[in-house]
Amino acid sequence: MEKAAEQNNKQSVPVLPWMRSPIDVGAFDDCLLPLLPFLDPRLEVALQNMAISSLFPVQVAVWQETIGPGSFERDLCINSPTGSGKTLAYALPIVQMLSTRAIRCLRALVVLPTRDLALQVKEVFAAIAPAVGLSVGLAVGQSSIVDEISELVKRPKLQAGICYDPEALSLDLQSSVDILVATPGRLMDHINSTKGFTLEHLRYLVVDETDRLLREAYQSWLPTVLQLTRCSAKSLFPHANTFLPSTFGSLKTIRRSGVERGFKGKSYPRLVKMVLSATLTQDPSKLAQLDLHHPLLLTTGQRRYRLPEQLESFKLICESKLKPLYLVALLQTLQGEKCIVFTSSVESTHRLCTLLNFFGDLQIKIKEYSGLQRQSLRSKTLRAFRVGDIQVLVSSDAMTRGMDVDGVTNVINYDIPAYIKTYIHRAGRTARAGKAGRCFTLLRKDEVKRFKKMLQKADHNSCPVYSVPSDSIESLRSTYNSAMEKLKETVASETHKKRKFKSSRMFKGKELNNQKV
Numbered sequence: 001m002e003k004a005a006e007q008n009n010k011q012s013v014p015v016l017p018w019m020r021s022p023i024d025v026g027a028f029d030d031c032l033l034p035l036l037p038f039l040d041p042r043l044e045v046a047l048q049n050m051a052i053s054s055l056f057p058v059q060v061a062v063w064q065e066t067i068g069p070g071s072f073e074r075d076l077c078i079n080s081p082t083g084s085g086k087t088l089a090y091a092l093p094i095v096q097m098l099s100t101r102a103i104r105c106l107r108a109l110v111v112l113p114t115r116d117l118a119l120q121v122k123e124v125f126a127a128i129a130p131a132v133g134l135s136v137g138l139a140v141g142q143s144s145i146v147d148e149i150s151e152l153v154k155r156p157k158l159q160a161g162i163c164y165d166p167e168a169l170s171l172d173l174q175s176s177v178d179i180l181v182a183t184p185g186r187l188m189d190h191i192n193s194t195k196g197f198t199l200e201h202l203r204y205l206v207v208d209e210t211d212r213l214l215r216e217a218y219q220s221w222l223p224t225v226l227q228l229t230r231c232s233a234k235s236l237f238p239h240a241n242t243f244l245p246s247t248f249g250s251l252k253t254i255r256r257s258g259v260e261r262g263f264k265g266k267s268y269p270r271l272v273k274m275v276l277s278a279t280l281t282q283d284p285s286k287l288a289q290l291d292l293h294h295p296l297l298l299t300t301g302q303r304r305y306r307l308p309e310q311l312e313s314f315k316l317i318c319e320s321k322l323k324p325l326y327l328v329a330l331l332q333t334l335q336g337e338k339c340i341v342f343t344s345s346v347e348s349t350h351r352l353c354t355l356l357n358f359f360g361d362l363q364i365k366i367k368e369y370s371g372l373q374r375q376s377l378r379s380k381t382l383r384a385f386r387v388g389d390i391q392v393l394v395s396s397d398a399m400t401r402g403m404d405v406d407g408v409t410n411v412i413n414y415d416i417p418a419y420i421k422t423y424i425h426r427a428g429r430t431a432r433a434g435k436a437g438r439c440f441t442l443l444r445k446d447e448v449k450r451f452k453k454m455l456q457k458a459d460h461n462s463c464p465v466y467s468v469p470s471d472s473i474e475s476l477r478s479t480y481n482s483a484m485e486k487l488k489e490t491v492a493s494e495t496h497k498k499r500k501f502k503s504s505r506m507f508k509g510k511e512l513n514n515q516k517v
């Protein structure tokens with residue numbers, strides 16, 4: 001026992017020296033808005049309109065390091081549990097800092113791994129930024145690239161009959177947004193091809209869900225952004241010979257080499273980075289990619305992984321083949337409370353959702369949400385789930401990260417997550433913002449030990465068995481058998497359709513190739 005605990009502790013000692021002396025977010029209390037030093041009164045009103053009357057501890061801690069005495073001098077790495085309010089923790093100080101800007105140009109960029117997540121974060125900025133005259137844009141590929149460009153870049157009004165120099169025109173393009181929330185792919189599209197889209201004035205870069213974003217290269221977006229925001233002789237006075245509006249009035253934003261102590265070789269004002277996750281990586285090689293300046297870690301307590309305090313975990317132990325029955329019985333006891341059921345793959349998400357919908361008398365609206373679906377369908381499902389038209393969402397891990405849906409009181413792991421990180425992100429869809437929530441995990445007997453060990457990594461030692469009455473399982477058997485029959489038929493017909501579709505596409509492809517020859 002002791003040996004295991006010792007090993008766990010050893011694992012949690014970070015390799016990087018700066019990670020060993022973090023700011024403990026746990027030492028902060030909530031802070032009522034009127035008591036928050038330097039808060040712009042216009043932002044206070046905007047927050048009140050969002051029904052926010054005080055800031056959460058992580059938000060107070062970040063405020064201290066940005067608007068407070070910390071003055072954005074260090075890059076911030078924020079490791080704080082799911083639902084603790086990380087979005088506002090970075091959005092509020094950025095908006096407050098930019099509230100005094102004279103000329104509109106792109107000064108803050110927030111990058112997130114998925115469209116739905118980017119949309120959600122944009123909503124938070126959109127609720128506060130207009131109060132101080134700032135505008136927020138979204139680059140996620142939701143609309144056509146042409147529409148997106150017209151929202152991000154302002155074109156000069158041209159008068160008919162006058163001949164314009166195209167070179168001069170492209171210099172006149174200006175950003176329509178101060179803050180941009182983007183997914184990496186669309187960001188790269190704009191960097192590569194949108195005239196007038198520039199990162200030369202960027203002052204804040206937020207990498208939300210950092211460990212997920214660092215796991216994949218996403219068209220090398222990070223090295224590209226870092227390269228474009230690095231100081232160079234050219235970026236010192238980019239258009240020295242032209243009288244651009246951007247060189248007037250916004251001199252503060254022009255990058256120049258700093259001579260201040262600690263800033264040698266860095267541009268100044270340097271690009272401030274804020275990186276966040278509920279399971280922030282401690283891997284030095286991954287963090288090195290971010291090129292952090294004198295980083296400061298903000299984390300809650302000693303443990304690397306933490307679950308929300310209000311989360312209760314339960315396990316349901318059953319044979320593999322009885323899992324659907326236990327799930328249905330559990331859903332019945334939850335009586336239509338908002339619930340997310342997680343599976344291990346997009347295929348099993350589809351199968352499970354189809355099967356559940358064959359249990360005719362459940363009287364619960366159940367839909368799937370997975371990476372297999374078109375984005376538009378996924379967003380539609382999510383909207384319906386938000387407003388309560390759907391009560392149960394069966395999801396693959398596409399849903400695990402960051403999604404904030406009000407009123408989700410239960411999370412069910414139909415399949416045991418492979419890692420504690422996955423458990424944290426799944427379970428974290430409930431028990432958010434200090435509210436209560438429950439996470440149920442269906443387990444085979446032989447999985448119980450592994451599951452217990454996994455939860456210990458997050459210091460989560462209480463996970464009692466949740467018993468489903470055996471008579472409710474028995475009463476479901478006949479419905480289950482007929483639902484399974486229907487599922488088999490549906491799967492067979494879908495496989496047949498897929499094959500037909502595939503072969504018709506191959507045939508069309510061959511025809512096209514023959515035409516080319």
Ligand SMILES: Nc1ncnc2c1ncn2[C@@H]1O[C@H](COP(=O)(O)OP(=O)(O)OP(=O)(O)O)[C@@H](O)[C@H]1O
Nearest residue numbers: 052054055056082083084085086087278402404433
């Ligand atoms: N100061 C506050 N007062 C009341 N509610 C708040 C406050 N700050 C944030 N919230 C609410 O708390 C919820 C969780 O916030 P947020 O999505 O930022 O959490 P998070 O830490 O980013 O979680 P995750 O790690 O899952 O992404 C949201 O519904 C948000 O509106």
